[in-house]
Amino acid sequence: MDQFDPNRSFLNWAFGIAFNEVRNHIRIKSRDKLHFDRELVELLAREAEQESDISLARRQALGRCIDQLSDVHRALIRQCYLNSKSISEVAESGGLSRGALYKKLARIKQKLAQCVQQQLSTEGGLP
């Protein structure tokens, strides 16, 4: 990450870094046929680069939105995203089925997405 030079093309750099990072991980993914083709990957990466400011604003807004969540919901997100426990275990420890946990997470994320939209609209700079 420290090797990133903001003056260079992000796309080329990201592709280079990602390529090397990913290279070691994908050897045993050869069975996985569920991949986007290169054309779509490049398109998404190109658009992501163009929207890097928006992306940063979104994640800053997300931080504020997460602060508005209840403690329980924040704890739930932390458990699910830290990868220290499997989704099944998180569900079990919360007395939920795996499906119910996914639904709960989806509702929280939807709420967060709406909050982010609202925050950005209020700030006036973004749709």
Added chain:
Amino acid sequence: MTHDELRQLIALYVSGEIGLEQHTMLEHELKNNPDSRTLFRELIDLEIGLSEWSRESASQIEMPEAARSPDDKVQLGRQSDLETEKAGQTSSTNAKKTAFGLVALAATLLVAALTTWAIFNSNPEDTTTQAQGQKAIANETEALGTIRQSNCVWKTSSGESQNRADKIKVGKYELVSGVAQLWFDSGSHLTLQGPCELIVDSIASATLMNGSIVVNVSELSDGFLLATPESSIVDLGTEYGVTINETSTEVHVFDGSVVWQPNGSEQEDFTTIAIGEASRFQREAPKVGRRVTFGQRNFVRNLEAEVQRNAKGDLIAFDGFENVAGKLRRGRSGFGWNGGWHPPGRRKKMGQVIDAPGDEVFGVKRKGQKLLELQGDTALLRALQSPILVGDGEENSSELFVSFVLERIEDNATEVSRGSDDSFFKFGLISPESSGRRHGSDNSQSQISFGVTSQSTPFAKSGMRVADAAVKLRDTPMLFVAQISKNGQDQFQVRVRIYEKGESRDAFVPKHWTVTLSNATSTSLSNLTHVRLESGKNGCWQIDHLCIGKSWASVTSPN
């Protein structure tokens, strides 16, 4: 595609649970709709943001009492690592943070895109390196998945114990007896057949020290590295069995292929073992393998272990015909048998194992599975591991249950029509006196049989007595469940319930049966040793999921 549908597809993509068809739809939508790509980026940003926030907050925010569980100690115990990592990142600029998120996005996408590249450039050594890397990040308290087990005896530090904790953790597993399945959250699962000694190294790797296991790597898994003391076995989309004893290691590949890599060897020493192949390696010289007969080892495979588990010990014999090599005689499919299927006489043809349709019938999911087809003048016999003793004294079960999925197939090749003469199907149970082969003739006569007549009506038969029903069965998959029970001195009854596709199975022994044969007299029912399947010369039948058990539930529980 509606907004909600797109959100749902993206959620499945993010969770890694997206199916092939859904993936194709998502890809098409993203390629052709800029708004959908915008939503995709928004949601990926959300995922990245939540992931970053979770890591950062883990070291800063006290978990509320209400949300804390004993397991949270594991999670909080990792904070020191996170803090160290975070401390090293505090000097990062916003630009770098942005770049991190975008790299994460690019990496997510590139993982998928570069897969194609990897297929053509893959080097098994790198796979090993990656999987070994996964060993390093596992810790002893982290739960890596769940254990499914039934009547297993494990050896632990305090002696032997019945079953054990149902969470997989890094460490040693010594299964003394029984069959257990280790379902890893990484998408792979291992079936252990006792006695077996295995060391779990990480969520995606383990070392087999002794005994037999079957490794099943699902398509969503990133792979599983199985090591032995002398080698590593790298899967390439696979189900395979490994057995290791004091002198040698055998690898049998049921699906996909594997690469055998002796420790400290060069790439030229690697051996690829493909579907339907098996190799044996001497432990003293693991670089050189020798081809052995596929299926020689009697591995308990995934499906069969599942069936056994569901049957709670009441299943006597089972055959799902999951014989990848299609060799019925070898007898490696199913359990509860002594040897394979063979024709009872020279004139009878063998059936053939073919791919099952990718449907689900009567709770049996058949995608990727096999079934047995009997076409023309076909008959097959298979010996049971132990004679079945029905209602013969207190020690023996007073009831016997048999079930299978059956479908009549129109044989286009020979232009045989449905319902033509001599197109019956018969399932029979045979005693020793009638199962022998003399001079190539078929002398095996069933003591009890049931099935479908050429006119598509169900029947049951025992000795000279026959019962049928005025019901015309349709040419769709049917579930046959038969009950054979004693109802008097030397008298038995045979009752058959036939379910058609879409019909719900009874949870318990039903009150109403399709065919009932009462007061059948037979002196040989206390010693049934073989099963016989037979098709008339104009018949074409597909049979699957054959179960023989002591209870209704044991033969009607789906896999």
